[in-house]
Amino acid sequence: MDQEMDSAVERQKPRLRARLDYAAREWRVLQVHWRILLVTASVFSTSLFSEKETPMRYRLLGNSGLRVSEAALGTMTFGDEWGWGSAKDEARKVYDVFREAGGNFIDTANFYTSGTSESFLGEFMKDHRQSVVMASKYSMAAPGIDPNAAGNHRKSMMQAMEASLKRLQTDYIDLYWGSPFVGLQIEYSLIERTVERELVPVAKALNLGFTAWSPLARGMLTGKYHGHGSSEDGRMNNNLMKDFMPEQQRTERVVAAVKAVSDQTGRSMAQVALAWLRYRPVPVIPIIGARKLSQLHDNLASFDVSLSAEQVKTLDEASRIDLGFPYHLYEKESVRAIAYGGMREQILA
Secondary structure, eight states, rough: HHHHHHHHHHHHHHHHHHHHHHHHHHHHHHHHHHHHHHHHHHIIIITTTTTTTTTOOEOOOOOOOOOOEESSSEETTSTTTTSSSSHHHHHHHHHHHHTTTTTTTTEOTTTTGGGGGHHHHHTTTTHHHHHHHHHEEEEEEOSOOTTTSSSSSSHHHHHHHHHHHHHTTTSSSSTTTTTTOEEEEEOSSOOOOOGGGHHHHHHHHHHHHHEOTTTTTTGGTTTTTTTTTOOOOOOOGGGGGGOOOOOOOHHHHHHHHHHHHHHHHHHHHHHHHHHGGGSSOOOOOOOOOOOHHHHHHHHHHGGOOOOOHHHHHHHHHHHHHHHOOOHHHHHHHHHHHHTTTOOOOOOOO
16 A cells, blocks of 8 residues: 555656746746836836926816816917027927926917917927827917908918917817817916906806916016016017017016015015916916026926915015906995995805
């Protein structure tokens, strides 16, 4: 009996060795896969999801569902046809740095630099179009003999859209300003606050996305036109821009306040002016239109600038506007008493 058992065990040894060898090989494969998994997880945690690599945050644009970066890249400066824009190489650098910072919201128009802005963007984004939220607009055209070349009507829109799609090298535009009505793109800055009379309250009431063009008032808020930096190549020195110069006395008062806060915080005047927009009653997405790479870096740094309540008050008071009727009427205590039956302070609205 013992001999038969020994013989059976001997016959099973090759099969047992084969199974052990197979198990050992599988264990080595699992170890390799585990190391790959650990390395991949490390790459994702330290690079792809690193705040340092992607400092940008994102907002919902009104009721559209679109998630857009907290700053939009304005590209009216892409192209030098108007005498103060960026050549292609510099425009590409600006675009790439904005994208590397996490920016995905790009704003252009059919009219910008005679179409060059859209042409540059079509080339820049062609290998990653799906990750860009592209906004464009129409209704503008150079002076000519066609009365329908410009305007807000269907013919103008269709012609402008078809031309924009060709220049952008795409078959869709994510946001075409004016249709559907999901957001506002308006001038807003410490210099231009008159939109607070009606348009800001409308955006708040209807939950509209709010994008602000010229948030630095065409460079006025950087201080370069008031002795705080070089203005030699500033666009406001161009004869075509003279009609856009703001009222001098108020501008000087606002610029002085921005300079004071800049000195207190140790941050540039541009960064202070952009940071102020984050303290508005509605979320504001500034459209930063950098012509140089250095300007873009400076603008992006504004998103980690914090202002104290006193500093915001300083800027608010220096730039305050006359809201007019009916705001002045409702500021009177006697009117508020009648309108709310003497209960305004107890009404949580």
